[in-house]
Amino acid sequence: MLSASAMLVASFAGCGQTAAESDTKEASTQAEIQTEEASTMQTAANDTDGDTRVIVDDTGAEVTLPKEIHRVVISSILPLPSVYCLFKGSADDVIGIHPSSMAAAENSYLINVFPELENADTSFVENGEVNIERLLEMKPDVVFYAAANTEEREMYDNAGIPAVGFSTSNAGYDCVETYADWIALLGQIYGEEEKSNEIIEYGRQVASEISAVTTEIPDEDKPKVLVLFNYSDGVIKTSGSGFFGQYWIETAGGINVAQDLQGTPEINMEQIYEWDPDIILLTNFTPYQPDDLYNNTIAQDDWSNVTAVKNKQVYKFPLGMYRWFPPASDTPLVLKWLAKTIQPEAFADIDMDQEIKDYYQKYYNVELTDEDVDTIYHPASAAAGQ
Numbered sequence: 572m573l574s575a576s577a578m579l580v581a582s583f584a585g586c587g588q589t590a591a592e593s594d595t596k597e598a599s600t601q602a603e604i605q606t607e608e609a610s611t612m613q614t615a616a617n618d619t620d621g622d623t624r625v626i627v628d629d630t631g632a633e634v635t636l637p638k639e640i641h642r643v644v645i646s647s648i649l650p651l652p653s654v655y656c657l658f659k660g661s662a663d664d665v666i667g668i669h670p671s672s673m674a675a676a677e678n679s680y681l682i683n684v685f686p687e688l689e690n691a692d693t694s695f696v697e698n699g700e701v702n703i704e705r706l707l708e709m710k711p712d713v714v715f716y717a718a719a720n721t722e723e724r725e726m727y728d729n730a731g732i733p734a735v736g737f738s739t740s741n742a743g744y745d746c747v748e749t750y751a752d753w754i755a756l757l758g759q760i761y762g763e764e765e766k767s768n769e770i771i772e773y774g775r776q777v778a779s780e781i782s783a784v785t786t787e788i789p790d791e792d793k794p795k796v797l798v799l800f801n802y803s804d805g806v807i808k809t810s811g812s813g814f815f816g817q818y819w820i821e822t823a824g825g826i827n828v829a830q831d832l833q834g835t836p837e838i839n840m841e842q843i844y845e846w847d848p849d850i851i852l853l854t855n856f857t858p859y860q861p862d863d864l865y866n867n868t869i870a871q872d873d874w875s876n877v878t879a880v881k882n883k884q885v886y887k888f889p890l891g892m893y894r895w896f897p898p899a900s901d902t903p904l905v906l907k908w909l910a911k912t913i914q915p916e917a918f919a920d921i922d923m924d925q926e927i928k929d930y931y932q933k934y935y936n937v938e939l940t941d942e943d944v945d946t947i948y949h950p951a952s953a954a955a956g957q
Contacts, residue, residue: 626759629718629738629752636733636760640712642666646701647717648737650900651753652688653681653893655715657900657934658757658767662688667709669696672893675855678954680947681892684935703730713760735760739898746818747778750902770934777903778822781910784917785824794849794913796825797879800835800896802857803955805871807843808835815897816852823909824917825850840872850913851879853887855894858952861885886912890950891927892935904930 623635644667645651652672656662662685668676670693676682682689695706703726706714711732716723718736727734737756742748751771758767798816801808810816811832820827828846829838853859864874864885874880889908893899907926911918924944931937939947 624762626735626756628735629741629756630724630736632724632736634733634735636735637712640664640761642710642712644695644706644709644711644714645669645672645716646696646714647720647723648715648739649675649717650893650897651715651737652676652691653679653900654750654753654898655757656681656685656688656892658754658763658770659761660936661685662691665691666711667692667695667706669693675890675894675954678951679890679892679894680931680937680943684892684937701726703727706730706732744813744815744818746815746898746902747774747906750774750898750900753898774903777906781906781918782822785822785910785914788824788914788917790826793824793826794884795828795846796820796850796852796913797828797843797846797848798852798854798896799857799859800854802853802859807838807840807872809838811836819896819905819909820913822906823912824914843877847877848879849882849884851877851885852912853885854896855888855890855950855954856896858955860952861887887950889947890954891931891947894950894954900934901930 622638624638625633625635628634641664643655643664645655645665646667646669649669649672652662652665652668653676655665665688668688668691673691673693676688692709695702695709697705701723707730714727714732714734715737716727716734718724718738719740720736724734724736735756737753739749742752751774754767754770755764758764798810798820799807800810800814800816809829809832811827811829811834813833814835817827817830828848829836832838851864853861859869863869864877864880865883867873867875867880879885888895888905891901891904893901895901895905895908904927907918907921908923911921911923924941927944927947928939931939
């Protein structure tokens, strides 16, 4: 689990403390140039008359891609398979994904809706590292990877494999804008910008509607929230500033107790007692469930006197098409769920069961039952990965 956590943090494009500090400072600059880069990408694509197209990825690199892409490998950008399936409506062209992405897929609705994804190869990743020889044997047309993994990109370049970097930090860890960036990049890769813009617009509309309410809530009416990003084998990691948890909590109307820390720092129980959070959010990168805290069954850690535990305010992030903590294909739903969880009175009019059913019908062409929705709310511990 600790190995998987370390790999995960690396895949989130510099989600550690040092990178988070620099990424946050550069976020506004990056946002300003994204529109110009998008225009450059489309111009380059339109100017290419042969069997290839040139796009500019999230690293700023020009990447020459075949116009017809049929063999896709998604490596270190773990949530991207769900976003790819949302955008393409199929996983037929996906021949390989990361083992951690597969662990989430097998415990989510992604494989139920896109069963072809189950055939994707995961053997090209060994002990968290890409085996380039195995990858070459798979003959991918393109590899999608986490943009911060410069060594991975160098490996692909040396092997002559077209690789597109998807960033998690260009938007300053704004989950909705990160989700939008990935969809926009897919739109440019496949020449379907109109489709990508329609998907992006809904996410931004949700963010605007939620923010319009929560920005008016005074700080004294905002609960203190702790994210247990990764918690296993006696190690507790949270989400501070410069990471996704800050955006989620702040936008949904709470106060992040770890906002003075950066990235995904390790914390201890003494720090948690000092913070005494009102609400605790467990991600699906930890196997623990709310009952583990309520029943105080975690060895060496005593949760019995923490306010969130005493008041039964511990929640597990749901798991739909992917884990709901990082940006993924269900991102607009995540923001609605968090707003209703953190500020239930302000968002009493949100019917989450119906929101989930409507979203899945519209974007995945799937009719969910009440039982399906209940499963999304109660993900298996195995979804934490291996």
